[in-house]
Amino acid sequence: MAAGDIPAVLKIEAVSFSTSWPVNAFTNELNENKLAHYFVGRLGGEIVAYGGIWVILEDSHITTIAVHPSQRGRRYGERLLVHLLDEAIARGASWITLEVRESNEVAQSLYRKYGFTNVSTRRAYYSDNNENAVVMWAGNLRGELYKNRLRALRAALDG
């Protein structure tokens, strides 16, 4: 993701989340946060997906991921997640965490497919409706077991 991508990203953000990040949140992430890495997915030149991670030594965190509503269910979210995992691993991460709304079954199902499990609940984490966040985690990303899982899932995606 580059600065010029932010307007298109914000359009997807606005129709994907009940509380969206302000423009300067993305600008700060791109310009100021050395731990942050953001990516966009393009279809015919148009941005249809985006996502980001923080990598702090062996620890990584998915900060956001979204696909334009008109393009969901076509594996673009999955492709973006694979890219985030590849980047995290390439940058040295051994585990990865994220928060997801308790009601967000679709995203939780995607994360479970990639070996994430529920580790805890953050009560009333989302201030718009006081919804709980489920904290999910996948570990041992550099181990053979996880590498094989990722390889098999990637092959299924590409096949």
Ligand SMILES: CC(C)(COP(=O)(O)OP(=O)(O)OC[C@H]1O[C@@H](n2cnc3c(N)ncnc32)[C@H](O)[C@@H]1OP(=O)(O)O)[C@@H](O)C(=O)NCCC(=O)NCCS
């Ligand atoms: C979550 C999101 C990124 C998934 O992207 P997507 O491109 O629609 O999903 P994909 O087509 O790549 O599907 C991959 C997996 O997601 C899950 N999934 C996707 N659509 C689903 C649905 N309608 N119901 C249940 N699970 C679903 C499944 O596990 C699926 O794998 P499978 O088909 O092998 O079962 C997308 O729905 C989105 O942008 N949602 C709004 C923003 C959001 O909630 N982001 C996550 C914040 S934590």
